[in-house]
Every structure is written in C-alpha cells, then in structure tokens.
Amino acid sequence: MATNKIKVDALVVGGGISGMQTALDLADQGYQVALVEKEASIGGKMIALSKVFPTLDCCSCITTPKMSAVAHQENITLLTYCEVDHIKQNGKGFIVGATNKPRYVDMDLCTGCRQCEYVCPVDLKNPFDNNLGAIRAIRVPFSTAVPQKVVLDIDNCILCGKCQTACAVDAIDFTQQPEEIMIETDSILLATGFEVTPKDAKKEYGNGKLLNVIDGLDMERLLAPTGPYGHVLRPSDGKEPDSIAYVQCAGSRDETLGVEYCSRVCCMYAIKQAMLLSGALPLADITIYYMDIRAFGKGYEQFYQNAKAMGIQFIKGKVAKIKEDENQNPVFRVEMVDEGGSVVEHTHDLAVLSVGMLPSFDPTPIFNVPNDTDGFIMTPDQNFSASLTMIPGIFAAGAATGPMDIVDSIMTAGSAASAASAYIKSQQNGKEESSSKIADLQKESQHA
Amino acid sequence: MSDKQTKKEKMQILKELREQYADSVAKTQAHLKEQQSARRLLKKAMKTGPMTVPEIAEAVNLPSDEVLWHIVAMKKYDLVTEVGQDGEYYKYALPVKEKKS
Ligand SMILES: Cc1cc2nc3c(=O)[nH]c(=O)nc-3n(C[C@H](O)[C@H](O)[C@H](O)COP(=O)(O)OP(=O)(O)OC[C@H]3O[C@@H](n4cnc5c(N)ncnc54)[C@H](O)[C@@H]3O)c2cc1C
Ligand code: SF4
Ligand code: SF4
Numbered sequence: 031m032a033t034n035k036i037k038v039d040a041l042v043v044g045g046g047i048s049g050m051q052t053a054l055d056l057a058d059q060g061y062q063v064a065l066v067e068k069e070a071s072i073g074g075k076m077i078a079l080s081k082v083f084p085t086l087d088c089c090s091c092i093t094t095p096k097m098s099a100v101a102h103q104e105n106i107t108l109l110t111y112c113e114v115d116h117i118k119q120n121g122k123g124f125i126v127g128a129t130n131k132p133r134y135v136d137m138d139l140c141t142g143c144r145q146c147e148y149v150c151p152v153d154l155k156n157p158f159d160n161n162l163g164a165i166r167a168i169r170v171p172f173s174t175a176v177p178q179k180v181v182l183d184i185d186n187c188i189l190c191g192k193c194q195t196a197c198a199v200d201a202i203d204f205t206q207q208p209e210e211i212m213i214e215t216d217s218i219l220l221a222t223g224f225e226v227t228p229k230d231a232k233k234e235y236g237n238g239k240l241l242n243v244i245d246g247l248d249m250e251r252l253l254a255p256t257g258p259y260g261h262v263l264r265p266s267d268g269k270e271p272d273s274i275a276y277v278q279c280a281g282s283r284d285e286t287l288g289v290e291y292c293s294r295v296c297c298m299y300a301i302k303q304a305m306l307l308s309g310a311l312p313l314a315d316i317t318i319y320y321m322d323i324r325a326f327g328k329g330y331e332q333f334y335q336n337a338k339a340m341g342i343q344f345i346k347g348k349v350a351k352i353k354e355d356e357n358q359n360p361v362f363r364v365e366m367v368d369e370g371g372s373v374v375e376h377t378h379d380l381a382v383l384s385v386g387m388l389p390s391f392d393p394t395p396i397f398n399v400p401n402d403t404d405g406f407i408m409t410p411d412q413n414f415s416a417s418l419t420m421i422p423g424i425f426a427a428g429a430a431t432g433p434m435d436i437v438d439s440i441m442t443a444g445s446a447a448s449a450a451s452a453y454i455k456s457q458q459n460g461k462e463e464s465s466s467k468i469a470d471l472q473k474e475s476q477h478a
Numbered sequence: 479m480s481d482k483q484t485k486k487e488k489m490q491i492l493k494e495l496r497e498q499y500a501d502s503v504a505k506t507q508a509h510l511k512e513q514q515s516a517r518r519l520l521k522k523a524m525k526t527g528p529m530t531v532p533e534i535a536e537a538v539n540l541p542s543d544e545v546l547w548h549i550v551a552m553k554k555y556d557l558v559t560e561v562g563q564d565g566e567y568y569k570y571a572l573p574v575k576e577k578k579s
Contacts, residue, residue: 152510153551164551167506188506189496194488204491205483241543258550260560261568267542268531268549270566 033210036107038062039454041126041215043114044391046074047093048428048439049221050100055447056219057105061454064107064213065100066114066128071175072097074223078158078172080253082436083302084333090174090256097176109211110177114396117218122457124423126213132206134168134182139201142170142178146193146202154186156258159251162265163258168193168202173256216457217423217450220399220407221443222391224429227281227289227383235280235352235383241266242360243352243381245280246299253306262310264380266358271314271379274307275362276300277349278320282386282433291404293386293433297324300384301334304342317343317378319364327437352381387433399424406432417446423457425450516540516548521572524558530567 038061042053045067053065065072076082077097079089100106111131118125147169156165158172168182182193182202194202226247229238236243242264244252252262264271278300282293297320304316323344325334338344350373351363360381366372389405399419402408407426411418417425427446428439483491496503516538523529523537531549535542549570552558561571 148555151514152506153513155547162550164547164554166555184495184499185502186506186509187499188503188510189492189499191488191492194492200482204488204495259546260553263546263568265543265546267535268546268567270563270568272566 033212035212035214036064037214038064038107039215039458040064040217040219040450041066041124041213042219042221044074044221044223044428044430045069045072045100045108045110046221046223046428046439047076047096047436048223048430048443049074049219050096051440051443052219052221052427052447052450053106054096054099054103055444056451057103059447059451060105061451062105062107064109064215066112066213067108067110068113069171070111070133070179070181071171071177072100072108072110073174073176075247076436077174078160078247078254079250080255080257081302081306083298084327084329086302086305088255090254094174094176097174101176108177111181112211117397120214122423123214123216124218126215126218128211128213130209130211132184132208133179134184134202134204134206135180136201136203137177137179139199140179141199141201142180143198144170144180145196145198146180149192149196151190151192152186152188154183159258160245160248162248162251216454217425218397219417219446219450220393220397220419220424220426220430221428221446222393222430224387224433225390227287227385227388229383231281231287231385232383234350235277235381236354236360240352240354240358240360240381242354242358242379243383245383245385246296246303247385249303249382250299253303253310262307269379270311272311273315273378274304274311274317274380274382275360275376275378276304276316276318276320276382276384277352277362278318278323278384280383280385281388289386289388289404291433292324294324294326295433295435296384296386298327298330298333298435300382301325301337301342303382305337305340308340308342315343317345317376319345319347319349319362321346321348321367327435387429389430391430393430397421397424399426402432404432406430415445415449417442417449423453425453513548516544517552520545520548520552524570524572528561528569528571530564530569532567534570 040056040063042049042065053063057063077093114128116127147166150166150168152167153164155161156163167187251257325331346367347364362376393399400408425446427442519538531546535545558570
C-alpha cells in the first residue's frame, strides 16, 4: 500500500455543514487543515435537503457555494472517500492513519463528463435519494457533488468495461488500490454528524415495510428540485397524494427505543415540509399529528403560526398504529387528545414519520473520545466551551455532539474552530492552556 | 492513470477482477438480467402510447412500485419522458427518437 504523508495544524473529520464550516474558519485564519470525508462528496445531510426552515432558502443554493469554497481554499487538503483508521499521540499532537478508498478513477484525469455513467448498464437504488430513485454503478454521486468526479461501486458492477471504453480521457483505472495517508496534526475536530431513526424501528408504524409510510429525509428528497420523481409522488404507485399526514416524535422522546431526548429539528422540518407541500400540491390536505410543537429558535414560532394560517391542520393526537388498506393507503389509529381521548381511524394517501436524530459514528474506539449517555460525543463543558471533548486537542462540532439544526451547527463549528485555534497556538508556542481546563474536567468526572 | 494500459492489458485486468469478484459479479448479473427483462416488458407495453404507472403495472403484471422505480431510472437517463398528467398520475412515454439502452 502506497503511503502519503501530510502535516497540518488541524484535521477535521466529517464534511457536512459543521465540518465544512470548521475547516473554513480555521483555513481562513491561515491554518493548514485536512478535511476527511467518508463519502465520495462533501455536503453531508444538508446538501440532500430541499429548503431550510425558517427562511425557506433553497438548500442546494446555499450549501453548494460552501462546498466549492472548501474545495478552492488553498489551506484545505480535501480527502473524500477516506476514513480514519487509527491515531497515535505524538507529543502534544497526533499522528493519524487514514485510508483513501479506491474510486477506480484517476481524479486528475476525470472531468466529470458522465459519459461512463450513461453507458453503464447497471441501475441501482440511489443512496443520495434515500433509495427512492436510481443511479448507475459508476456515477457522479449527485449533480452538485464536490469533487465533481465519478466513483465506481465495484461491489455492484459486472466488470464489463463499457465505462472504460466510453471515457475519452482514459480516466478509469481498475488497478487502483486503497491508499494509506499519514496525517501529522496538532488538533482534531470531530464533525461526524447524525443518522435518522431507522425505518424499521417502530413496528406500530409498519416496521419500515409499508411503502407509503416514508420518513422526513425521504420527503426532503421528494420536495427537492433534483429529487427522484421530479414531483411529490407516493412510492407505491406514483400517485400524487391528496392527503398527507405527519407523525411527530416518531423515534424521539420514546423510552421504548432508548431515545429519551427531543431531536429538536423534527417539529420544524415537519412544519417546513407541510408548507412546501401546500405550495407543490395546493389542493392536498396536510395534517400534522403532534403532542406538543417545539418552536424554540429565532423566527420559529412565527413560522409555526404562518403554517397554521396557511391551512395546515395540526391535530393534538397520539398515533398508536399505522396499517394499510387494500390500496396501500396508510390508515392511522389516533387517540385524539383534544377530544377526550377518543380513538378514531383516519386514512391518508401518504404518511411521513418525523424521525429523530441518532449518533452516526462512535469515536471511542479510534479517537478514545467518550460518548455521553445519549450516545453523542461527550462535551463536558456545555456552559462555557461546548466544543471541548474529554481529550485535550480533540474538539467536536455540530450534530455529532447532539441533535441540532443548521443554525446551531454553524455556531458550534465557529466555536470549535476558535477553541482549536487557541489550542494550536498554545501548543505551537509551547504553552499549556486549554488542555489544563480539560484536565480539571477529566478529574472532576472521574470523581463524580 | 498509472502509465497507459494497452487494450489487451485492460481486458486482462478486468478478467482477473471478474475472478476476484466472482460472487458480487454473479449477483449483479442476476440483478441486471431482471432489470433488462422488466425493461423489455415496459418498453413493449409503452409502444401503445403514454401510460401511467398503474396502467403499465397492469399491462406487464409487475408491482406498481417496481414499475415506478424502473420509470424513474429510465427517465433519469433519458430513456423515458414524462408527458403530462392524467388525474392524480403522471403519464410516461418512450422518447420520440428511441435510443438504445
Ligand atoms: C429530515 C430533516 C430535515 C431537516 N431540515 C432542516 C432545516 O430545514 N433547517 C435546519 O436548520 N436543519 C434541518 N435539519 C437538520 C440538519 O440536517 C442538521 O442540522 C445538519 O445536517 C447537521 O450537520 P452536520 O455537519 O453536523 O452533520 P451531517 O450533515 O450528518 O454531516 C456529517 C458528515 O460527516 C461524515 N462522516 C460521518 N462519519 C464519518 C467518519 N467516520 N469519517 C469521515 N466522515 C464521516 C458524513 O458522511 C457526513 O458527510 C434537518 C434534518 C432532517 C433529518
Ligand atoms: S471517468 Fe471519464 S467518462 Fe467518466 S466522468 Fe470521468 S472523464 Fe467522464
Ligand atoms: S464495468 Fe461496471 S461500472 Fe463500468 S460500465 Fe460495466 S457495470 Fe458499469
């Protein structure tokens, strides 16, 4: 295995909005930064969303410039399709071993023309569309991917070589092997983000088996201009739904799933989607079944009130069960809280589960960074320095530290970058500064 | 690319990889066969004119969610076009100049 070596001031792990912002904030101050992203493109969850609450800005329009800023910032070394395997303490800093997975494409030669993608015979479910749409075995991951280069899915390829023949610049290279990279760094910033509640988590809601019971991320893709169907259609038969219903807290504040916390974004994204749906499907009835609506951020309560004024129905009720009728319509069994707890059945065309946020990556085995009881990265100094982890020199930002929206992700990214900047300076000037604070906290937690 | 490979070398490399990845290649080939036979049925049915997903599903006797997936896959790569709406369903048609797939 060939080994490349790089030396940086900061290594950022995860290229979602939090990681991108952290990397940019550090690079703009003159620090050398390496950004490692496990997928073939940066962008994280945000690049797959339709529009953002509460401003209703187009997500792709605001995320794409950030992605290209990362690619063009000369102080950032961007390593996509790459994962950290191990780290070693190196004095006050770290030596990090990462592996670049083979894309089977020469990144210097590929122009992103997609000729190879067009000739490839194999259509697969498209992970970028949450498997609702299709994509080829060799593909540019999505239209605004950064880098704009193809990746070949060797595990779902018949190795026919058609792509290689079609490529005018001879960029496809089946001899590529994993490449090891050694990164020497003073600091590490974890921005590994979140996953949503798995579709099969709630058996009351069909165990993920009912085609017309989708989740919030599916709906983001259906609403996005680049979405799989080009319209909001239901997956069972392509029907334009006349009646769409949301189930709030589907996977959050739920002891049976071991998720006791509120995911903080589901109320707001459901309201946002409901508003976008009433624009896309003006005749459709849109209902949100909820226990309470949490609209805590700046402008959020107004956003909620606007949704009500637009005619979106908010029903205080507990959805006990969803089954389907003979036409695959989801049938809700609802306990109506405002009607004395009476139980009714409502049939809709499409159901959307407002799924919650779960941690996506466990940093403990590799980075030795402990997690909190909720499974997200432990940030012991929540009040004064929320980006510190229990390990000196390792910081955390964004949804990797707990459920949060984009506004808060960007704020924590800025805070992590400034804490890391202070740390790097203190290390490079030979002073111990922020590390002593962590030492105190570590001691405290050991005694607790 | 690491020094230009000749056509012959490329074929040899692919042949060796097909052996190394025999299992996944076999699995993908089976998937492809199914895909191609479904597409043949779809294209044949759609020769009669623009159709909705449930109409195609009935004509080819495949589940409508699978038909929808094939249609969106073909639409993505310009092998099917959307032509208006019939009530709650969109209608799809083969492109006027039929391309080979
Ligand atoms: C359905 C839905 C709708 C939403 N709508 C809105 C909205 O309208 N407005 C709003 O403010 N917020 C919204 N949010 C919340 C928003 O998605 C998050 O706040 C934001 O994406 C968090 O960004 P992040 O960078 O922290 O995490 P992520 O977006 O999850 O990015 C993490 C990145 O790290 C990478 N990664 C993970 N592990 C590793 C590893 N080991 N090595 C390398 N890379 C790794 C991932 O591939 C990913 O690219 C919504 C969330 C959902 C679920
Ligand atoms: S590999 Fe070749 S054909 Fe494929 S996108 Fe790159 S340059 Fe185009
Ligand atoms: S070799 Fe694989 S990726 Fe390339 S065209 Fe054939 S199936 Fe597609």
